[in-house]
Amino acid sequence: MIKRTFLRSAAAAALALGMIPGALSAQEITLRLHQFLPPPATVPAHILKPWATRVEEASGGKVKIEHYDAMSLGGTPPSLYDQAVDGVADIVMTVVGYTPGRFPKTEVFELPFMMTDPVATAKAFQELVETELQAGEYSDTHVLGAWVHGPGVIHTENGVNTLEDMEGLKMRGPTRVITNLLKELGATPVGMPLPAIPEALSKGVVDGTVIPWEVTPAIKLADLVTNHTEFGGDESLYTATIIMTMNKARYDSLPDDVKAAIDGESGMKLAEFAAQVMYDYDKPGRDIAEAAGNTIVTLPPEEVARWKEKAQPVIATWVEEMNANGVDGQALIDQAKALIEKHGG
Secondary structure, three states: OOHHHHHHHHHHHHHHHHHOOOOOOOOOEEEEEEEEOOOOOHHHHHHHHHHHHHHHHHOOEEEEEEEEEEOOOOOOHHHHHHHHHOOOEEEEEEEEHOOOOOOOOOOHHOOOOOOHHHHHHHHHHHHHHHHHOOOOOOEEEEEEEEEEEEEEEEOOOOOOHHHHHHHHOEEEEHHHHHHHHHHHHHOOEOOOOOHHHHHHHHHOOOEEEEHHHHHHHHOOEEEEEEEEEEOOOOOOOOOOOOEEEEHHHHHHHHHHHHHHHHHHOHHHHHHHHHHHHHHHHHHHHHHHHOOOOEEEEEEEEHHHHHHHHHHHHHHHHHHHHHEEEEEOHHHHHHHHHHHHHOOOO
């Protein structure tokens, strides 16, 4: 009898609690964020998780963002965008070029030597998303933020000191534009997402890779190769475009206050924050290679000029492809450069 009375009382209390507005509202919405990097990497540790925490706080506890790192929800990095489209994940972070040719206008920011400053380029990319690409290339998802990483660096075992040293090297490239660039520079390009790099290097599938310094600690690259080639000053051989995007129906279904919490930490604020964090973490990555005794070469201006000249056919071919698809390629390059300059690049 005592036990039954206790249970009835507990049930009544639970029912009463449920009638109190907001009593069970905390963390009532769960969003799954899926991405390809290991948890200690810069992007999940210092961009995605802090962003998620700020969104959760801004929502007053109404939303909880669960992190699924290193493809733990299944699939491969190239499938991430479609996972956002299909709702396999609510939110994904991915490199745009992992799905070659699908987002042709976005490729403008990946063209050789386009980027002079990663934060300015990220803000330019974000502005183009907001004014054109969200309603165009990304119309099947809701883009939360668009950015780029810091200057791309060449990492090899035997070293690259001149343009001629690229000849015949099997080089990993992350995107269509960049693999085309590597081919033009004389290398044999091998396209693959970042998580595949360590095994490819250790098995001799590739002789080297291009990635920014920031992500090298996550794959222990300084232990896999001993030579690194940079481009001096404001020059950047390449960058890659990155987006965090959300299932459209899931976003549209959210209450207005939760949308506001997400929106307030996304868009241009997220683009600038993410690009700056990635750029800031280039130095620690470089420091690790330096401490390991690896050789770091910075190409002089006259050598960089040779690489720029060699890269011109990549740009010309891209313009032709865009024109053939009804987009004025040169006008888009001019637009991207103007946006980068507008944002301080």
